[in-house]
Amino acid sequence: MLHKIRELAKVNHQKVVEFRRYFHMYPEVSWEEVQTSERIAKILKEMGCENIRIGFGGTSCGVTAEITGSRPGKCVALRADMDALPIKEDTGLSFSSKNEGVMHACGHDSHMAMLLGAAMILMEMKEHLSGRVLLIFQPCEETALKICGADQMVREGVIEDVEAICGLHIWSPLAAGKIGYCSGPMMAACDAWEAVIQGKGGHGSAPHETFDPTIAAAQVISSIQTIVSREIDPQSTAVISTGSMQAGSAFNIIPDKVKLEGTARTFTREVQDHVEQSLRRIVEGVSQIFRCKADFRYAKYVPATINDNRLSILIKELGEDLIGTENMEEIAPVMASEDYSYYQLKIPGVFFFLGTRDSEKGCDFPHHSPKFNVDEDVFVTGTSMLAGFAIKMLISTSNKSIS
Numbered sequence: 001m002l003h004k005i006r007e008l009a010k011v012n013h014q015k016v017v018e019f020r021r022y023f024h025m026y027p028e029v030s031w032e033e034v035q036t037s038e039r040i041a042k043i044l045k046e047m048g049c050e051n052i053r054i055g056f057g058g059t060s061c062g063v064t065a066e067i068t069g070s071r072p073g074k075c076v077a078l079r080a081d082m083d084a085l086p087i088k089e090d091t092g093l094s095f096s097s098k099n100e101g102v103m104h105a106c107g108h109d110s111h112m113a114m115l116l117g118a119a120m121i122l123m124e125m126k127e128h129l130s131g132r133v134l135l136i137f138q139p140c141e142e143t144a145l146k147i148c149g150a151d152q153m154v155r156e157g158v159i160e161d162v163e164a165i166c167g168l169h170i171w172s173p174l175a176a177g178k179i180g181y182c183s184g185p186m187m188a189a190c191d192a193w194e195a196v197i198q199g200k201g202g203h204g205s206a207p208h209e210t211f212d213p214t215i216a217a218a219q220v221i222s223s224i225q226t227i228v229s230r231e232i233d234p235q236s237t238a239v240i241s242t243g244s245m246q247a248g249s250a251f252n253i254i255p256d257k258v259k260l261e262g263t264a265r266t267f268t269r270e271v272q273d274h275v276e277q278s279l280r281r282i283v284e285g286v287s288q289i290f291r292c293k294a295d296f297r298y299a300k301y302v303p304a305t306i307n308d309n310r311l312s313i314l315i316k317e318l319g320e321d322l323i324g325t326e327n328m329e330e331i332a333p334v335m336a337s338e339d340y341s342y343y344q345l346k347i348p349g350v351f352f353f354l355g356t357r358d359s360e361k362g363c364d365f366p367h368h369s370p371k372f373n374v375d376e377d378v379f380v381t382g383t384s385m386l387a388g389f390a391i392k393m394l395i396s397t398s399n400k401s402i403s
């Protein structure tokens with residue numbers, strides 16, 4: 001059966017490349033993936049998929065569809081994200097973006113193409129499917145400032161009767177063709193914090209008549225670094241960064257207030273809550289020491305991506321059989337974030353990286369770079385892993401063995 005998956009992945013490869021290049025040429029940013037959704041729905045319809053639904057969150061963005069196997073059984077989901085980024089492409093590719101200032105610079109064009117490729121394989125292998133496969137094409141992964149696509153689709157009941165979910169991300173730090181997998185925490189939670197430190201402004205020559213908020217802000221920035229170094233267990237992981245600092249308007253004026261903004265990345269609820277409480281304590285306490293008043297806000301944006309142990313083993317074993325042990329790499333968690341975690345809050349899920357780094361092919365630029373490109377040869381691995389997961393998972397839920 002795995003042999004057939006591999007064969008079909010190779011046969012369909014050119015088609016998957018065509019899908020990817022089309023999506024690459026017509027990128028759309030978060031919650032604007034209207035034409036992309038139409039295109040995907042059309043392809044799924046032509047393929048013969050069932051229950052095609054377009055439009056989530058009151059928009060025309062996002063698509064779900066089903067493939068029903070020959071035998072009855074449970075339902076498993078495969079997910080791809082769809083959005084591009086507000087970046088001006090600088091790859092020089094013949095299929096470069098035709099939408100000025102918008103680019104698929106994270107690999108989501110490849111994710112959609114590979115999920116369509118997996119669907120093509122599954123349609124050909126319905127007799128091996130004991131149950132249903134739900135295909136999720138999800139809008140808006142890239143920005144946490146709007147409600148993210150995964151959260152929205154979960155709220156709309158997309159995964160209501162789904163047993164397990166699998167997704168992948170093209171990964172430029174990993175060599176082309178390799179799979180990066182891990183059990184448990186894989187990607188961090190992404191939070192944002194904001195502190196407005198209110199003092200009393202005045203003339204730069206008369207600081208004694210002011211409550212200088214820049215001094216308080218400077219102390220806050222240094223002091224919050226002790227949260228990770230002195231308060232969090234060294235065996236746990238956290239990042240606290242200050243990304244923006246706004247104060248003042250001229251060289252001889254002590255400003256009224258300073259605004260600081262930053263992010264925090266953590267893996268567990270316990271550490272996340274600790275970071276929030278300590279940030280608040282330090283921001284408010286330090287401001288008070290310097291006779292200022294602080295307004296502190298903390299927003300929990302995207303939860304951590306935590307892989308189900310049983311499903312991680314399934315991915316490891318599937319990968320070893322499909323592409324060989326030498327191409328399976330157990331990876332350490334990364335501090336970047338993924339809204340895929342919203343599915344995992346509801347049902348067991350697994351996420352893995354598909355390596356695409358190949359310097360000879362010019363595919364070694366980081367994600368979100370205007371020169372970002374992927375090695376299309378890895379699509380064979382991506383489509384077979386997704387299709388293989390669905391088949392293997394449905395077999396395991398109906399207690400049959402795979403050969």
Ligand SMILES: [Zn+2]
Pocket residue numbers: 106142367368
């Ligand atoms: Zn991205």
Ligand SMILES: [Zn+2]
Pocket residue numbers: 106107108141169
């Ligand atoms: Zn991405």
